[in-house]
Amino acid sequence: MKSYKVLLRRTALAAATAALFSASVQAQSISDSARTSPRNAAHVHLLQDGANYTQFIVKFRDGARQASSAASRASVFNTAAAALGVSLREERTLSVGGQVVSVSKSMGKAEALKLMNELAKDSTIEFIEPDRIMQAAMTPNDTRYNEQWHYFEATGGMGMPAAWDLVTGSGVVVAVLDTGITNHSDLNANVVAGYDFISSSTTAGDGNGRDSNPNDEGDYSGGYSSSWHGTHVAGTVAAVTNNSAGVAGVAFNAKIMPVRVLGRGGGTTSDIADAITWASGGAVSGVTTNSNPAEVINLSLGGSGSCDTTTQNAINGAVGRGTVVVIAAGNSNSNVSGFTPANCNNVVSVASNDREGNRASYSNYGALIDVTAPGGETATTANGVLSTLNSGSTTPGTESYAFYQGTSMAAPHVAGLVALMQSKAVSTPATVESLLKSTARALPGTCSGIPRVAPW
Ligand SMILES: [Ca+2]
Ligand SMILES: [Ca+2]
Ligand SMILES: [Ca+2]
Ligand SMILES: [Ca+2]
Known part of the structure; x- marks a missing residue:
């Protein structure tokens, strides 16, 4: 033997x-939020718990005045921003349509959701999405x-x-x-x-x-x-x-x-x-x-x-x-x-x-x-x-x-x-x-x- x-x-x-740090369990409650989004123009399902957002992508409807007028877009942004006490700035227009818009402060999921829903009240907006941070590979948070x-x-x-x-x-x-x-x-x-x-x-x-x-x-x-x-x-x-x-x-x-x-x-x-x-x-x-x-x-x-x-x-x-x-x-x-x-x-x-x-x-x-x-x-x-x-x-x-x-x-x-x-x-x-x-x-x-x- x-x-x-x-x-x-x-x-x-x-x-x-x-x-040791205790693990935090975070519940997803996205479906509730989605229901409050007018016309579902706000793609809030893309928001994640724990993430922070400083940019969004806003696409105005083709043919709307805002699609071709920066001043008209700024007016829409300013209205929504004022409602949340932040400021929004248009950064650039995307190759696939839509504008990249930065926000004056980093927003957690809840705040980002409010902003997106606020913007979505404007019917000239086709959709709003968070400009998410992509990573090449998953890095654990341990x-x-x-x-x-x-x-x-x-x-x-x-x-x-x-x-x-x-x-x-x-x-x-x-x-x-x-x-x-x-x-x-x-x-x-x-x-x-x-x-x-x-x-x-x-x-x-x-x-x-x-x-x-x-x-x-x-x-x-x-x-x-x-x-x-x-x-x-x-x-x-x-x-x-x-x-x-x-x-x-x-x-x-x-x-x-x-x-x-x-x-x-x-x-x-x-x-x-x-x-x-x-x-x-x-x-x-x-x-x-x-x-x-x-x-x-x-x-x-x-x-x-x-x-x-x-x-x-x-x-x-x-x-x-x-x-x-x-x-x-x-x-x-x-x-x-x-x-x-x-x-x-x-x-x-x-x-x-x-x-x-x-x-x-x-x-x-x-x-x-x-x-x-x-x-x-x-x-x-x-x-x-x-x-x-x-x-x-x-x-x-x-x-x-x-x-x-x-x-x-x-x-x-x-x-x-x-x-x-x-x-x-x-x-x-x-x-x-x-x-x-x-x-x-x-x-x-x-x-x-x-x-x-x-x-x-
Ligand atoms: Ca034994
Ligand atoms: Ca072998
Ligand atoms: Ca034993
Ligand atoms: Ca671990």
Whole structure:
């Protein structure tokens, strides 16, 4: 029986406690407003909560005096502006017709709505629309997103913002086979029921063998404090995103299924194999069948040696059920061929790159690597991967965030990416693997023989 370890570099870990901000839930009430708009000339459905407006596009009816007379238009603008105590200025005429009109103050949704409705009272106006700010790509508003270089930096990052414009992972479940999960406000909403496959009560630290509660009880041992490794990996896959708090996740509308296989001292081949089977919808004796099979399994764990038949059979079963198995390559700066389960067949084996786009100093390498993804290097703390964590040194404490490094951190970037792919259009695991390879670009840094992932 082999003992697997988390693929986390325990050196130079610096925990950072985040300032938390409560998410604000904003209701849309646009239909009410639309009803008050005369002739619906005011296209108020385009207004968004939280947005600010300083310009509008006003189109007068063809043939109306205002269409050809700036003075006539100014008269209409001034009437409406006076009613709201602002001033309006015509900036220019658009190629497609209509004028761009600026307002003397920035307006929130409610004020913009009033102005548009006021203007729409003039029957010579065909329509009014807000001149909205368009962005090239979706940038989440999570307060620590700017520290997540691994998502957006051109050199070492994954180019996520462009992908998020297209897809965010809805309808996909990613099973995180790891140390379990902890209570975290930046995770909870995206976590679905999982399972605890640790057979050894001593390893599990929860007083019993397998059970339906995958909470991470702490993997402290041998003088090391608990890693909360599963919580970190889960946050990279699908932290609650765009909630004005904490961090973002790669596939933030996907669900995380926590499956506990690693405890104090690691985990066993037998438990991990059963967990792979169960997570993908296969039958495991003594455990109620998973009614919500995962499309993707992330295994940020491993040990040395060749791929055993038990693990390979479990992987083959999962792949046969359509589940993509993503595995961290290992942190031994060695050929991945000597590290399992990353060296098994039918898996996506993931190496790690640093912030500069080099192969991370610790990352395994070799022909069995399928793709590389950001795993960071915490020699400089901020060059690690920032995700959700827990502050407890042994048993769970309060929620936190921290920078970690490792192929453990790289793999969930790819698991999340696979979730995005499967959300858009379901492909077989073999097709997913070949798509990942064919869309990856060469590492910009050293060790260019290893590709890294890029969104499609
Ligand atoms: Ca247990
Ligand atoms: Ca348990
Ligand atoms: Ca967040
Ligand atoms: Ca492979």
